[in-house]
Amino acid sequence: MNRVVTATSLIKRFGALDAVRDVSFDVPRGSICGVLGPNGAGKSTTLRMLLGLIEPTAGRIEILGASNALAVRERIGFLPEERSLYRRMQAREAIAYFGRLKGLRADVARKRAAALLEANGLGDAASRRIEALSKGMAQKVQLLATIVHQPDLLILDEPFSGLDPISQEGLEALLRDLAGNGTTILFSTHVMQHAERLCDRLLMIARGRKMFEGTLAEARATVPRRVRLRTVSSTVQSLTELASVMRVTQEDEPDRWRVDLRVGSDPQTLLAACFERRIELLGFEAGDPSLHDVFLHLAGPETA
Numbered sequence: 446m447n448r449v450v451t452a453t454s455l456i457k458r459f460g461a462l463d464a465v466r467d468v469s470f471d472v473p474r475g476s477i478c479g480v481l482g483p484n485g486a487g488k489s490t491t492l493r494m495l496l497g498l499i500e501p502t503a504g505r506i507e508i509l510g511a512s513n514a515l516a517v518r519e520r521i522g523f524l525p526e527e528r529s530l531y532r533r534m535q536a537r538e539a540i541a542y543f544g545r546l547k548g549l550r551a552d553v554a555r556k557r558a559a560a561l562l563e564a565n566g567l568g569d570a571a572s573r574r575i576e577a578l579s580k581g582m583a584q585k586v587q588l589l590a591t592i593v594h595q596p597d598l599l600i601l602d603e604p605f606s607g608l609d610p611i612s613q614e615g616l617e618a619l620l621r622d623l624a625g626n627g628t629t630i631l632f633s634t635h636v637m638q639h640a641e642r643l644c645d646r647l648l649m650i651a652r653g654r655k656m657f658e659g660t661l662a663e664a665r666a667t668v669p670r671r672v673r674l675r676t677v678s679s680t681v682q683s684l685t686e687l688a689s690v691m692r693v694t695q696e697d698e699p700d701r702w703r704v705d706l707r708v709g710s711d712p713q714t715l716l717a718a719c720f721e722r723r724i725e726l727l728g729f730e731a732g733d734p735s736l737h738d739v740f741l742h743l744a745g746p747e748t749a
């Protein structure tokens with residue numbers, strides 16, 4: 446695997462608090478990788494260590510081939526959780542300014558800023574001050590400022606927070622475009638649905654510990670599959686070697702059952718067993734577990 450980030454046994458203590466406890470993970474080149482976890486899990490602390498903003502208490506980081514992000518800062522874009530654009534600057538100038546900070550020539554930075562605004566539906570906002578933009582527009586401008594120097598690696602801390610659903614969709618589309626053009630993206634979120642739609646890879650952390658690292662399919666495979674059945678035949682209760690079977694207690698719908706498959710059983714095996722035992726099915730629905738289900742399963746209900 447061609448990796449852009451390799452973090453090994455990262456630990457961060459703040460006084461008596463273990464904010465990050467022995468977390469290791471990789472970010473493959475070209476991937477969209479989500480760092481998931483509830484508030485206080487240690488996501489921002491992990492990203493800040495990668496960026497060289499805070500020193501790990503222990504552990505090793507390799508980022509774009511360097512042991513310290515500051516050595517490769519021109520190749521990294523970072524959107525912090527606390528948004529900060531100079532409110533009196535015009536949108537185009539604000540983006541160009543960040544480009545200049547990353548080493549672009551003034552004329553190149555301005556040209557790119559104008560092109561980015563245009564390409565992202567904000568052409569009309571180019572000469573408006575940041576303070577005159579809506580929150581969603583200002584956030585988009587800040588993201589454009591983060592990518593104006595065309596970084597190889599983009600790190601975003603909670604990029605979706607504070608955006609309405611339409612702006613969230615717009616941001617998802619922009620991130621997909623960037624990834625399609627070869628940018629590696631690492632972002633933190635506590636909203637599982639964004640990760641579910643966007644990510645190739647996931648890192649789940651809870652209370653500073655890594656709970657899972659891998660693909661979406663691998664994450665889903667950690668949870669026993671659940672099937673929702675409809676049948677009036679109570680023979681369904683005899684399927685105990687395959688699953689734990691519970692009637693869904695709704696008086697007006699006595700034919701509904703929740704079937705939690707045992708490890709190693711899959712919905713096809715269950716379906717075959719139903720036919721074999723002549724259980725007449727009125728409904729059979731085998732949904733994928735959501736990332737929320739995966740998180741609850743791995744980290745426990747009190748963490749989600």
Ligand SMILES: Nc1ncnc2c1ncn2[C@@H]1O[C@H](COP(=O)(O)OP(=O)(O)OP(=O)(O)O)[C@@H](O)[C@H]1O
Pocket residue numbers: 459462464482483484485486487488489490491526635
């Ligand atoms: N500079 C600091 N000094 C002391 N404690 C800190 C500091 N930064 C973070 N913490 C603590 O470390 C823990 C992890 O915080 P962190 O910000 O990494 O969580 P997070 O997963 O990003 O949460 P959120 O989604 O709320 O931003 C929290 O208990 C937090 O209070």
